[in-house]
Amino acid sequence: MKQQRAARPSLALPLAAVAASALALALGAVPASAAASPPPSAAPSAASSVAPTAVHGAADCRLPAAVGGLGSGFPVDDQALPAVGTLKAALLLVDFDDHPASAGSAQEAEANLASGVEYLERVSGGRLDVTTTTSDGWVRMPEPSTSYPFERGLSYEDHVRYIGDAIAAADDTFDFTDVDVVWVTATKEAPNITYSPTTNFLDVTADGNHLTHAVTFGYDQWRWGGLVLAHESGHTLGLPDLYLFEAPPEDPGNYHAAVGGWDLMGLISGAGPEYFAWHRWQLGWLDDDQVVCAGQGRTTSARLAPVARSGDASPGQDAMVVYPLSATRAVVVENRQPVGYDEGIGARGALVYTVDTSVRSGEGPVRVVDATPGSAGGLDDAPFAAGSSWTEPTTGAVLTFRAGPAGTLKVTVNP
Ligand SMILES: [Zn+2]
Secondary structure, three states: OOOEOOOOHHHOOOOOOOOOOOOOOOOOOOOOOOOOOOOOOOOOOOOOOOOOOOOOOOOHHHHEEEOOOOOOOOOOOOOOOOEEEEEEEEEEEEOOOOOOOOOOOHHHHHHHHHHHHHHHHHHOOEOOOOOOOOOOOEEEEEOOOOOOOOOOOOOHHHHHHHHHHHHHHHHHOOOOOOEEEEEEEOOOOOOOOOOOOOOOOOOEEEEEEEOEEEOOOOOHHOHHOOOOHHHHHHHOOOOOOOOOOOOOOOOOOOOOOOOOOOOOOOHHHHHHHOOOHHHHHHHHOHHHHEEOOOOOOEEEEEEOEHHHHHHOOOOOEOOEEEEEOOOOOEEEEEEEEEHHHOOOOOOEEEEEEEEEOOOOOOOEEEEEOOOOOOOOHHHHOOEEOOOEEEOOOOOOOEEEEEEEEHHEEEEEOOO
């Protein structure tokens, strides 16, 4: 889902929001302001003496953000919440005069989102700790559900009114003092609360706390489950949408032509919903000494742990290889194996992609290289199998991939 903010004259894009559909992710682009902010607290670690393959100097590969707002560059957007430490969430369960919640359904609503919290904590390698405080049962909204025009594509102003109404309705019995993000989930009985927008620009004050980040969970949560929470939380932490807001002309209708199902920010229902290693590094969930930065003119090797295990990889195992092509573009190689949230992937091996920090959310900041272009599986079989190689077309660098022990992958870059 796109992230919402107030329109500014200099950034007057249409909200172009559409109602939820089977392609619930294909929504219009909304830019955010230019950003300058402190980086996520990824403390650069001393080089490990047990990582002989690593060529350090990760700073050379930390591509600076070349667009404001949500994106793939360093640092993350200044409006993002910290991705390391404790995130305090208020979960408000709301129902309506025209659609009261059914008895006993509060636990069902909480349970549906719980797997999203678990995802964030697991994928962060335990660096993000989410504490959720839930409203005391269902909070009755002041307006009927039909007064919130989800079916027309909720504007920023409508969304702020919806969240603000929920906060006001809960405020008598809920303490917002320390809250970082407000999650409002509507009863399953209200089908016209259709989809799940996010804003990092809420601008509502409660209990003296200026609340800036909010996610609405609409009816689509019952289709996608807790991974809706994990995707929308990616935006509150600064991550871009990786599906395409506009399908490529040469591939009409394919909003997933950039990354397929290889990252939760691209496709919630994808077979490989682990966050890309690049974005874990951007969020501070990987240390610099887990990143092998390949340079021009020298051969570089790395031994990659499966991405799903990068949070607790063994000493000497790296998380990714980065080969910069320019000040804003790099090739990234990571190891995708059927473990963790990737357990359902079909093809395994070296997933190669380009990151471009000058490309906005929804316009393809990450693009996966397909090892089998033209195959019927699209990007499902994109990884390069152990024993294969790939030549980067603009530099001629040759990347080779070899199997290692315990699901590891040896990657060599020959410029
Ligand atoms: Zn999104």
